[in-house]
Amino acid sequence: MSKTGSPCNGAPATLNAGSDLKSIGQPLWLLAELTYKCPLQCPYCSNPLDFAAAGAELTTEQWIEVFRQGRELGAVQLGFSGGEPLVRQDLEELIRAARDLGYYTNLITSGVGLSEQKVANFREAGLDHIQVSFQASDDSVNAMVSGSEKAFQQKLKMAREVKAQGYPMVLNFVTHRHNIDQIDRIIELCIELEADFVELATCQYYGWGFENRDWLMPSIEQLTFAEARTNHWREELERRGSKMKLIFVTPDYYEERPKACMNGWGSVFLTVTPDGTALPCHSARMLPIEFAKVTDLGLKEIWYEHPSFNQFRGFDWMQEPCRSCDEKEQDFGGCRCQAYMLTGDAAAADPVCSKSSEHSQIVAARRSDSDRSETENDSFIYRNERNSKVFFRQG
């Protein structure tokens, strides 16, 4: 399965789920966005721009009920995400409840707010895996991107602690124009930290990432270099007998065909936002669709019957060029959010596809080293409460 969405919020790198297009699949992946609160301000955050306008967070009991209903529907992977899930004081209780229900439990964290004691407590509560996200391989870029001076040293310390306490560890590096040239140093750092999986994921341009697209977009030369170095390191790791896996995610802006976003709408993924809104993907809240809340309807009814989950299932909703395309069963027309952001029509073909009449927008956003200088000094918007309120007012 191809990578979908910003890796910061825990879309899985791989899920060998298979798919049965004749019937509605099971929501194998439940992503619990526990809170929008976060001590960092990454400019590619996939939380909605107007997150500051979201309603009250679900209570502990409400979350546990969501987990119970999700498990009944077949969900088996559970991601604790956010915002920063560590902000929730009941996280340990939620982990314990989820593990007791039989989930494979994943904590997707920046590491900020984590401590040796918490790592141990979560292990005891049954947490299966911790993913630590990094913004870069050194202090300065990390601080610039995350808006926090201390974050990098804390992340290193916590990554070491996670391994020391016997967890499997995925390290996630969101790459972009300002850190992708450090790819060798990033991989060396991951080897040093003994990661089991490393996601080298180029930023995806949703939410805050879309607002900061020009600032984040790597050049084609940078991407080519980074991919070549990654391949070099794969050979080197094999030579050393290392089991560490490198997952390199290219940005779809340099593709001619769209990704099979979410493996199809309402097919495998179910996201529940901090205020209980059920979404087919973590970015979908931006779409002009009325989504249901888990506080109003049961998860089963939402997944199988609610119009929001059925809106882009199957192929009947498609327009040309998707409708008659012989590749529609491979990519499902691409990403609905990207189609909406770039064309204003959520049912249009994803403009990443060269068959889309809007593909020129994608081509125009690409960069080559020859035109880097003119964009070198541009600024970006931090993802924080203050800036979010600006978007809230605009919206």
Added chain:
Amino acid sequence: MSSDMLNKIPVLNSIYRLQWEPAQQGYVLLYPEGMVQLNGPASEILRRVDGERSVTQIVDDLQLSFPDAEGLIEDVEAFLVEAHEQNWISL
């Protein structure tokens, strides 16, 4: 199969968890943010990988459960080699 292989004791790597999924009516191998859906034979073999039984004992146990099965030794070896390559187990 070599006697070397038969004496080995396979162990499921700690990243992975083998689990019966009622909703899928099958066994799955769970790992960070991922899942492998196992077919019947793979499930029967991996269920017996407990870090205590040797490959010989696993084959013997399978033969007891499936008395009509032929070529079990070869099938088990081929699967365990594949599982090792996938890093699911240590040998």
